[in-house]
Amino acid sequence: MSPGTHQRVRKRKGTLVKDVIIDGKSLTLDDVAAVARPGRALGLVHTDVAQKAVKRSRDLKLDLIATGQPIYGVTTGFGDSVVNQIAPQKAAELQRHLVTYHLNGTGPLAPAEVVRATLLIRANCLARGNSGVQPDVIGLLLDFLRHDILPRVPERGSVGASGDLVPLCYVANTLFGEGEVEYRGEVRPAADVLAELGLTPVVPEAKDGLGLINGTSFSAAFAVLATQDAAQLARVADLATALASEALLGNRGHFDSFIHEQRPHRGQLASAAHLGRLLDGSGLSLPHDQVVGSNDPLDGKGHGKLKRSIQDRYSLRCAPHVAGVLRDTIEWVDGWLETEINASTDNPLFDAENGRVHSGGNFYAGHVVQAMDALKVAVASVADLLDRQLQLLVDAKYNNGLTENLIPHTAGDAWEKGLHHGFKGMQIACSALTAEALKHAGPATVFSRSTEAHNQDKVSMAPIAARDARRIVELTQEVAAIQILAACQALDLRGTAEMAPRTRAVHALVRTRVPFVDADRRMDGDIAEVVALIRSGALLAATGTEGELR
The missing domain is CATH 1.20.200.10 (Fumarase/aspartase (Central domain))
Known part of the structure; x- marks a missing residue:
């Protein structure tokens, strides 16, 4: 974001509002804590420059899919299954399968503040404009934060290799209108809450699921x-x-x-x-x-005992x-x-400037x-x-x-x-x-281990x-x-x-x-x-x- 593109602090209805800039470049640690632990008036601003970058990335993705070339996780299977190429017509359905088969988290649910931080960080990383996702994905992540809609995310199940796949799938699932969320102190189906608020679930297309789950945002939120x-x-x-x-x-x-x-x-x-x-x-x-000075002098004696030690x-x-x-x-x-x-x-990342995809x-x-x-x-x-x-x-x-x-x-x-x-x-x-x-x-x-048919071997x-x-x-x-x-x-x-x-x-x-x-x-x-x-x-x-x- 160029200087002066957006003010970080503004007034809204007489209240001083601090804007948190979502552009993949400007997010601070204090921003994350402020959003995760509500208490200040905050605005979430996905800048025009960032939105245009997201659109260019997505357009490149669609152009490359049309060529028929294999693109990891878009027109191929995931991980060790990368050798399986699928027809472009299956690409959207593949993303739903990706999210569904990772819904196997265990343990306690992540605290609300960690979930908020996860939503914010994931939105910001995607807003950098290299992931090829629909703009609606980022928009709905930010809407979840604005309305404090919190996916229920189990803490356990990620080794932090191909991103935080398992916990982030619980986020992706709710964006797709599935699963449960906590809203205003109640646990409810995500679809019901979205409908009540007039929000539309994301209809996933190629790379949307992978873009949501294939990242470090859950780990980074805790960190x-x-x-x-x-x-x-x-x-x-x-x-x-x-x-x-x-x-x-x-x-x-x-x-x-x-x-x-x-x-x-x-x-x-x-x-x-x-x-x-x-x-x-x-x-x-x-x-x-x-x-x-609080101790008595020796006064010529060969030995004395200090009343107060000079070193703690x-x-x-x-x-x-x-x-x-x-x-x-x-x-x-x-x-x-x-x-x-x-x-x-x-992964993969789309280089809109040069028209290339990188794994x-x-x-x-x-x-x-x-x-x-x-x-x-x-x-x-x-x-x-x-x-x-x-x-x-x-x-x-x-x-x-x-x-x-x-x-x-x-x-x-x-x-x-x-x-x-x-x-x-x-x-x-x-x-x-x-x-x-x-x-x-x-x-x-040092407890790294090999998983997923030795594809995630470190x-x-x-x-x-x-x-x-x-x-x-x-x-x-x-x-x-x-x-x-x-x-x-x-x-x-x-x-x-x-x-x-x-x-x-x-x-x-x-x-x-x-x-x-x-x-x-x-x-x-x-x-x-x-x-x-x-x-x-x-x-x-x-x-x-x-x-x-x-």
Whole structure:
């Protein structure tokens, strides 16, 4: 799209509307998240330039079919069946068969936000104008988004080789007026919903089915949303570390810019700077010189014992080196994913300018799987970091004078002593969540296998890696919630008066949703409350440091 072809922001009936441009070139990761997670006024604009490119591609397809030459998946069978050529008159019927025989997905249904992201990414990839599909295919995908018509898509069944064939078939099937969708909270036949809204199902022609299913859009949808949430988690990890540093009477000099400028990885620098801002003004986590000065001088003695350690344990001192790796991983993952969602990822592709058709393998989701395998490891490492900080908070041997398991003081009631166990169960639960995150962090890439009569003899495994990444992000959000709850409990025991202004604001927000644990009680609801604060962005917003470099 040339500059000025369409405004990204406009007014509609007095409301400011952000247009999401559908042209195969301009879609951003933020666009995907905004469409997938409704909340802003959005317009979906399939540009005139892109529509003309789609039409040229489709016209070329029809011209080439008329020559009688074999075209993969158009006038031939699929995969290993490419050796079977069919008459052009059968080409449309072949597309229905393609979709039907792949309707064998299993497992839980993909979340609504993933389905929305899938619809958007698939529409955008086809809008690039190389796939030979009817314009109506893209139009109906966008209509599904406008009306929030959501195909019911099982998560399992794709190896990310010839695209996400199985899950995307559930999308294609509903566009053809078959199968079921969720609409306004009800599960209904797709044909009924389309008829009610005055929308016409796509009558498939040659390549339409293949264009819809032969791509990486389902994997990319999981990947984009997981990466967006991981970027938020990197900043949440800094916040959790700041709270722990105060609760444990830490040394905020570990985050001094001089240290990190001598090893200037962008993510590490950003994390250290964020921690410095969060802890600015704290009377609990002190600058290095104040920590040193709080100890008695030797005064000629040959040995002395420091009252306050001048170095914290690694899970505090090296936190920027862990969260920084996640930030830097996200930086290059973002670039790869933005390329992926603006690419032609099906096969064959039609070169309208030169009048040729090309068979290739852009459906192979190698970049998506590599990105997600890296993201999984970086996020799981953050979970492990926060779990180690929690261990310091609850263990009286390491928490600098706090109670065992952060048990509330029970002075005045001797009967209560020995009955309460504070955060002991929370630490066990956090350990389990962390272990699960670490378990799923293993690379999916290396489990490639040969399928489909050894035609798909090297496959990407991208959807599995992307689903694992989402799961690890969710587990790490729960780990962070438990650590933050424990840090807030510890700070109540320590005294909140000397907290830094930004961390004190976070503590105050948490306390509006979760009370101090003054006696043993169930805390699953507490975890859910703080997870909601994390996911909504409210927890970070309370710090006033939003907009930090990822």
